Every structure is written in C-alpha cells, then in structure tokens.
Amino acid sequence: MTTLYDTMTGSVTQLINPGQEAFSLYVCGPTVQDRPHLGHGRIMATYDLLRRHLRNKGLAVNLVMNVTDVDDKIISRAQAEATTYQAIAHHYEAIWWETMDRLGIERPDATPHATEWVQGMIEFIQELLDVGAAYVIDDGVYLRIASVPHYGLLTKQDFDQLQPGNRVEVNPLKESPLDFAIWKRTDSTEPGFDAPWGFGRPGWHTECVTMSIALLGRSFDLHGGGMDLIFPHHENELAQAQVLGVPFARHWAHVGFVEMNGEKMSKSIGNTLDLTDAITQFGGRAVRLAYLRAYYRSPLELSPAVLNDTLASLDRIDNFLDRGESGDVNTDTLATFIESLDNDLDTPTAFSILFEQVREGNIDFDRQHLKEGGDKIATVHAMLSWIGLAPSDDALVIPGEISDAVKAREQAKRDRDYTKADQLRMLIEASGFVVSDTKDGTQLRRDRRNSPRASMNSDD
RNA sequence: GGCGGUGUGGCCGAGUGGUUAGGCAGAGGCCUGCAAAGCCUUGCACAGCGGUUCGAAUCCGCUCGCCGCCUCCA
Incomplete structure (x- = not known):
C-alpha cells in the first residue's frame, strides 16, 4: 500500500498496483546553465528517496532524467563567456553530478540529453503537424491549444478566465496566446539544427515529452519535478501527448520549494544558497x-x-x-x-x-x-x-598512539593529575576523537562535527 | 485580475475534534575531577474575531498577513 499525492487528481492515491513489479519514473532534470542551488537538491533528494523506497520494497525502478544541454540561457552564457554552448553545458553538468553524488543521490538509469534527441523531436513535431494539432508560422512551429481536448488538467485553471493584461507581449502571429513553440526557428549564426521547418531548436516542452515516451513508453508510472513545472511545462507536455492519443504519465508528483526568509529560493530574487x-x-x-x-x-x-x-x-x-x-x-x-x-x-x-x-x-x-x-x-x-542516509560504514579505527594516550590519561586520572589528563585529552581530540568518561572507563567516539564529513556510499 | 497554497511555542517542522509529534536552541537537575555525550524536568504554541460543540490548532463564517503559479525557473 504505497500512496502518493497526485497533482492531476488533487488527492493522495495508490501509486503501485497489486502485483506490480516494475516502476517507471521520469523526472525533469537540470538545464545545465549554472551551478545547482539548494532548491535543485531538494527535488533530487525527494525522488531519490522515492526511488530507494520503492526499490527497497522490491520494485524494479527505472528512473529517466533528462539533461537540457541546449537552450537560450546556455547559449547566451556561452556568448557572454566567448565559448561554445557545449562547453558551458559540459562544465555545469559535471558539477551537477559531482554535487549530487555528494548528496548521496544515485545516478539515474538514463540521462538523455536534448542534443542527442533532436531527430526524435523532429519526428514528434511532424506527428503533431500530421494530426493537425500544430501549425507553422514565421518564427517556428506552434502547438494549437484549441486542438487539445482538455487543456488545463494539471493547472486546474479555466483558461478562458485568464486576464490577458498580465501576459508578456504575445506573438501576434500565434492563433492563441496559449499556443506554445515546439520548434523555434533561428538564424544560422546561432546554435541549432536543420529541420523541415527551417534551422532552429526544439522547444523545451517537446524535449521532455519526446524523451519520456521514447525511453519509458507511451504510458509510464510517474512524472515528477518541482512545483514550478506544473505550468506551463508539464501542462504543455501533457497537451502534446493528448493530441496524439498518448496515455502518458499515470501519476504526477511535484515537490515544494526551498525558501529563504519565506520566499522561494531563486536566481531572480538572488536569495540562493549554492x-x-x-x-x-x-x-x-x-x-x-x-x-x-x-x-x-x-x-x-x-x-x-x-x-x-x-x-x-x-x-x-x-x-x-x-x-x-x-x-x-x-x-x-x-x-x-x-x-x-x-x-x-x-x-x-x-x-x-x-x-x-x-x-x-x-x-x-x-x-x-x-x-x-x-x-x-x-x-x-x-x-x-x-532512505539513503546511513553513515559510511567505515569501522571505528583507533590508532595505537591514541589508545596509548587514552591509557595514559586514565592513569593520570587515577593519579589525580588532572592537568596531564586534560593535556592528553587535547591531544586525543586533535586527532578527531571525542573523549567520554563513563562508569566503565573512557570511551572514544568520532568527532563527526569537526572532521571532514565522510562522503556517502550511494550503493547501500 | 485568475488559480493555488499557507499562517503552529526562540528556530525548523508534523498534526485535522478530546491523549507528549520530532529535532535544534534556552533554563534547572542527574552524572562527571572538569568536560563531552546521555538521561530527567521545564515552554498555558496554534494570525485575529465570531460561530458550531460537552470539548477545536483541528469544523463553519468573516477579517488580516505571507507565499507561489499565470514569463525561463527545481
């Protein structure tokens, strides 16, 4: 009986069916444009917990996490630093995985990169065009929200009621302000790829829907990410799946924000902690x-x-x-x-x-x-x-000189030479141990607080 | 403006009708040569105002505050 809140239904529901042996999980991963902050770690820690929990209960969990390695921010950063977008992406992706390792986050089973899946996305976009759910205009290909049977299932908003004044300026060529780009046409001086609708880049929402279906199938168990992905990202992934009749995720989960001083930790506010x-x-x-x-x-x-x-x-x-x-x-x-x-x-x-x-x-x-x-x-x-929080099981190893010092200190205590005893204690503590006097003699334990924290085993 | 969330003791953070959540910090005590660790004791906490009830942090109404999404965002 494992339950989880489902964003779609708005209630806590069964996560696994009786007799189910495998569990397919897609988590929206990083856009490798900068160093991760505490908010990113929470997402990863939460799904790592879920993954371990399900696996420890006996399910074969398959976790796919995408890496967005080409997007506007990566490109502009590359321009600012006079390098390539690939260099930026590689650099920050390496930091990402190293940092997650130190958090005890297990690596996903698959980490598809956007740049590796462009052909698949082009085919996916063509499918959307073939069923009449998308259209081509000057600056790219757009999904036609009007052709989505039930747009807004995750967001739970009546989009007819939205105030138009609050939206950023709308591309007048779009049929509806809600329509979103699935292929962004660019000029050939920018990074991009050839496609039937011109040189350009796939839209982010198309990246995840394409790769999740390709790697986990047309129906998979759980799609997750941070709360801020509910709209528009996940809503728009779902929209694309819907118009193609793809069942898509059975269950949607979203993790709350990390806050600082009561505000969402985010780059734009500038309240992030690395x-x-x-x-x-x-x-x-x-x-x-x-x-x-x-x-x-x-x-x-x-x-x-x-x-x-x-x-x-x-x-x-x-x-x-x-x-x-x-x-x-x-x-x-x-x-x-x-x-x-x-x-x-x-x-x-x-x-x-x-x-x-x-x-x-x-x-x-x-x-x-x-x-x-x-x-x-x-x-x-x-x-x-x-839950992946056990200390690394290195045994408590007491060097000979330390145990000698402990014995000497015990003798000094018997001699009531407390000056010497305290000197020996300082010596022992300088080696990363804490002295505890008990009724049954002196005990040593590791000074975990002042010594470098052991890195975590990710395979326990 | 629309939609959603939230307001718990010094701090973090659970709890949805009646019994101690838990952790950190603080105070007192036990232990100790002194410590450390540990244990015990200790905090009339539930934004405000009304209401329902034998009884509400927990249900209902109103008021106020804060946050998020609606734009890239974990």
Missing part, C-alpha cells in the same frame, strides 16, 4: 537530512542557521550509532517507519519514529542494557539505510 558550498560546509548527509525531515510538498525554509541545527540533530543520531555494537533489527519498528513512508512519503513521522529509537536506545546504554541498545542501533541503521 548547493555545493552548503554540502562542503555542513556535509552531504546534513543537507539531505534537512530536505527529508520536512514533508516533501511543504515549502521548506533553509538557511545556514537551519542547516547548522540539522547538523546538530544528525550528530545526535551518529553519536548514538557509535555507542555500541550493532545487534538485531527490530523488524516491527522498522515496519512502522516504512509504513509512514508509504503514506505519501511522510518523512516527518518517519523521523519522529527514528528519534524515538535513538532516545530509547540511549537509555538502554545508560542502563548498561547493551543488547537492547545494540538492537536499536541496528534498527536505526536500517532506517537510515532505507
């Missing part, structure tokens, strides 16, 4: 936790202060995991955790379950109930693994 920098400063796992602990459809306030708080709560989890030997997973508790994710990816409830285990496990260790505590470590670790 994702790569945030990961460098707080660690990929802390950023990932910051995304996941909120409900994916809600707006999420992120700032350096919030990320710092999130890092503190991650430390709480990690400190617990270091308290003892891992035991046996409590499968009932894990099941409760998974059930909350089944409920429209209810990660807030999932984390409240996880933190409850942490607190109870800490009590176990305080009371020397090592078996019970160890079982809770195993359970928490299983939860973290399920």
